[in-house]
Amino acid sequence: xxxxxxxxxxxxxxxxxxxxxxxxxxxxxxxxxxxxxxxxxxxxxxxxxxxxxxxxxxxxxxxxxxxxxxxxxxxxxxxxxxxxxxxxxxxxxxxxxxxxxxxxxxxxxxxxxxxxxxxxxxxxxxxxxxxxxxxxxxxxxxxxxxxxxxxxxxxxxxxxxxxxxxxxxxxxxxxxxxxxxxxxxxxxxxxxxxxxxxxxxxxxxxxxxxxxxxxxxxxxxxxxxxxxxxxxxxxxxxxxxxxxxxxxxxxxxxxxxxxxxxxxxxxxxxxxxxxxxxxxxxxxxxxxxxxxxxxxxxxxxxxxxxxxxxxxxxxxxxxxxxxxxxxxxxxxxxxxxxxx
Amino acid sequence: xxxxxxxxxxxxxxxxxxxxxxxxxxxxxxxxxxxxxxxxxxxxxxxxxxxxxxxxxxxxxxxxxxxxxxxxxxxxxxxxxxxxxxxxxxxxxxxxxxxxxxxxxxxxxxxxxxxxxxxxxxxxxxxxxxxxxxxxxxxxxxxxxxxxxxxxxxxxxxxxxxxxxxxxxxxxxxxxxxxxxxxxxxxxxxxxxxxxxxxxxxxxxxxxxxxxxxxxxxxxxxxxxxxxxxxxxxxxxxxxxxxxxxxxxxxxxxxxxxxxxxxxxxxxxxxxxxxxxxxxxxxxxxxxxxxxxxxxxxxxxxxxxxxxxxxxxxxxxxxxxxxxxxxxxxxxxxxxxxxx
DNA sequence: CAGCCTCCTGTAATCGATTACATCAGCGTC
DNA sequence: GACGCTGATGTAATCGATTACAGGAGGCTG
Numbered sequence: 001x002x003x004x005x006x007x008x009x010x011x012x013x014x015x016x017x018x019x020x021x022x023x024x025x026x027x028x029x030x031x032x033x034x035x036x037x038x039x040x041x042x043x044x045x046x047x048x049x050x051x052x053x054x055x056x057x058x059x060x061x062x063x064x065x066x067x068x069x070x071x072x073x074x075x076x077x078x079x080x081x082x083x084x085x086x087x088x089x090x091x092x093x094x095x096x097x098x099x100x101x102x103x104x105x106x107x108x109x110x111x112x113x114x115x116x117x118x119x120x121x122x123x124x125x126x127x128x129x130x131x132x133x134x135x136x137x138x139x140x141x142x143x144x145x146x147x148x149x150x151x152x153x154x155x156x157x158x159x160x161x162x163x164x165x166x167x168x169x170x171x172x173x174x175x176x177x178x179x180x181x182x183x184x185x186x187x188x189x190x191x192x193x194x195x196x197x198x199x200x201x202x203x204x205x206x207x208x209x210x211x212x213x214x215x216x217x218x219x220x221x222x223x224x225x226x227x228x229x230x231x232x233x234x235x236x237x238x239x240x241x242x243x244x245x246x247x248x249x250x251x252x253x254x255x256x257x258x259x260x261x262x263x264x265x266x267x268x269x270x271x272x273x274x275x276x277x278x279x280x281x282x283x284x285x286x287x288x289x290x291x292x293x294x295x296x297x298x299x300x301x302x303x304x305x306x307x308x309x310x311x312x313x314x315x316x317x318x319x320x321x322x323x324x325x326x327x328x329x330x331x332x333x334x335x336x337x338x339x340x
Numbered sequence: 341x342x343x344x345x346x347x348x349x350x351x352x353x354x355x356x357x358x359x360x361x362x363x364x365x366x367x368x369x370x371x372x373x374x375x376x377x378x379x380x381x382x383x384x385x386x387x388x389x390x391x392x393x394x395x396x397x398x399x400x401x402x403x404x405x406x407x408x409x410x411x412x413x414x415x416x417x418x419x420x421x422x423x424x425x426x427x428x429x430x431x432x433x434x435x436x437x438x439x440x441x442x443x444x445x446x447x448x449x450x451x452x453x454x455x456x457x458x459x460x461x462x463x464x465x466x467x468x469x470x471x472x473x474x475x476x477x478x479x480x481x482x483x484x485x486x487x488x489x490x491x492x493x494x495x496x497x498x499x500x501x502x503x504x505x506x507x508x509x510x511x512x513x514x515x516x517x518x519x520x521x522x523x524x525x526x527x528x529x530x531x532x533x534x535x536x537x538x539x540x541x542x543x544x545x546x547x548x549x550x551x552x553x554x555x556x557x558x559x560x561x562x563x564x565x566x567x568x569x570x571x572x573x574x575x576x577x578x579x580x581x582x583x584x585x586x587x588x589x590x591x592x593x594x595x596x597x598x599x600x601x602x603x604x605x606x607x608x609x610x611x612x613x614x615x616x617x618x619x620x621x622x623x624x625x626x627x628x629x630x631x632x633x634x635x636x637x638x639x640x641x642x643x644x645x646x647x648x649x650x651x652x653x654x655x656x657x658x659x660x661x662x663x664x665x666x667x668x669x670x671x672x673x674x675x676x677x678x679x680x
Numbered sequence: 681c682a683g684c685c686t687c688c689t690g691t692a693a694t695c696g697a698t699t700a701c702a703t704c705a706g707c708g709t710c
Numbered sequence: 711g712a713c714g715c716t717g718a719t720g721t722a723a724t725c726g727a728t729t730a731c732a733g734g735a736g737g738c739t740g
Contacts, residue, residue, distance in 0.1 A: 004454070004475070007697060017720045022698055032718055047473070049452035053396035054696035057725050062393065072421055072437070078412045085442055094446060097412070097437040102425055106434065112389035114344070114726095133387070135344070215614045248614050274555045274588050276616065347727060357690045362728055372688060394726035397695050454696095 005048045014042035056114065063093050065297060066116035068100040070123040075269055077122060083290030084120060091298045100126060111136065118297045124186045137300055137307050141293045143186055144311065152311045153293045157187055160282045160316030161194030164236045164264045167318055169202050172327035173234040173262060176204065179211040179221040179246065181238035188238055191266065195236060213238055218245025226253050233261060233327045240265035240272050240281055247323065258325040268319055278321035285314065345388045354382035365390065396454065403433050405637060406456035408440035410463040415609055417462060423630030424460060431638045440466060451476065458637045464526045477640055477647050481633045483526055484651060492651045493633045497527055500622045500656030501534030504576045504604045507658055509542050512667035513574035513602060516544065519551040519561040519586065521578035528578055531606065535576060553578055558585025566593050573601060573667045580605035580612050580621055598665040608659055618661035625654065
């Protein structure tokens, strides 16, 4: 808590001017070798740490990027953020992470307060008037919102849903239920649209249960599914969590996966491969998404050119594990399942 | 990207001095009512946002707290961080989240760069020389390290392990295996020590498998367990993730839980109650931990008094679900299990 | 009406680092 | 030796907000 060391203290200790210290630290090449050594020694001796506020104020450039995520609770974001940190770190930029739902005021202060040069936005549900008003370069990642009129990057969610349907169709399933995500979410819409397309293309009639991304939503969907007289033989859920909830509840109700119902998730979270049964799911290359978004933002920042417009879409990849299997022509009832 | 609005612009628009604008924004009570209205209108009209760097530099107080977590990948931290954000927000403090493993340099800049007033540290494995050198108030949360000589808050990990052992003991288990966490981790040590204590107190001999916190570690432990000739009938794992991995692998090897082995986890993550079987585990009150730590830090910051020393320990709470059951006197072998 | 107090507002110094510009030493060239 | 050039360093203005201090208007008291 002692008074902080200022650049002037280092300068005094090294017997040079503050300008020289500053130059030694930011562009070592232009100071004499001997001077540089003396300054470095003084820095070490005094334990000097640059004052970020002063530097940012003068430079008018905080050299940081801000990551806004709607819910840090979501395991999903962690790896993305790690990748962003990686790219940013290489470029000498700091990374700040903030909850995009922390309240408008706090958010505006973070964004407009001059603490960041650019933003990676993982939330598509903020007020468009607010987002459009931001004066910093922003890139949307994973989620998006056309009303923001911003560039973005995501996997091709609709195509992913089509791949899922085709996998199930190829296994012989004709009655496929989609447990859709929250109705207000863009990802839900895209996945649902892709599902409907693919079903139509195969001449099948889509069945949809309005669900959510959570375990609870999946469990509820399992009950709804179990109550259908002529039950669909396959389910495509809006997220892995939802699939976990669905499958767990199925077992509790006496059904088995994939024997009684095949299930495909979405995201390929860490746990998906270890679940019982290991979950067939759409893989989201989280490290790649984070890296690519960060690279695009960083290069725009460094070159001073604005970010291009439009969305980059990464083609989907289905990871086939054991929660899906061929549709058995002879269907068993739940009662039979229980007996085994 | 247009030139940012400065306080002088607002002052000009409102026909007052910059001092008045500043006062209107920070202590509205001391400016005249009419003036205040004019200033507020000008602020709205110009879209003025305070420049954080300038304010911080002048105030010598960023009004922010920094949360350092070793791995944002861990779902575990999310709820803690949300609680911290809540408390901090009420006190008018911003919250910054950073990866404590992002690299020494970046870390030092975050910590010593004057961007934060205080720190919540969720990592006990940083270099003590570095941490001890920090000039800000720091409170350790969940993990801790005696070498830091800092105050902290955590659940009573040793007591928790004792509770787990006693629960299993009361169910009639006498052969209990502990799948310990990473050897270098404090939590692992405390839980292991509590395990050994409780076993000794019951006159049982502790069996320990050196594992880890991950799903993979749990799966590996399941193999090790299966290879023991006279298998323990109960397992206490170092984390829920580890328990999930253990149980999943058990099923894959043909064993059932809790029929063939009772399992207790640690943390009570969101998924624990939805797992198959629902997991008996030690509950960590994450919101409470976050809130309490933040409150202690914030009140120290506001009053200017240093944080007290010493650790606060929260008593453990065991959530009993279905992964534990009474030890069946007549043990079945894996072969028999497979047949059923 | 002088004197004083209160309430509000303006002036200007200040926080700490950066950097344009000035300065100076040393060297080579004509 | 005068001149110009290069490379290293110092001087001082600057970024934008805060706030100590000064000042002025208006009201109240004696």
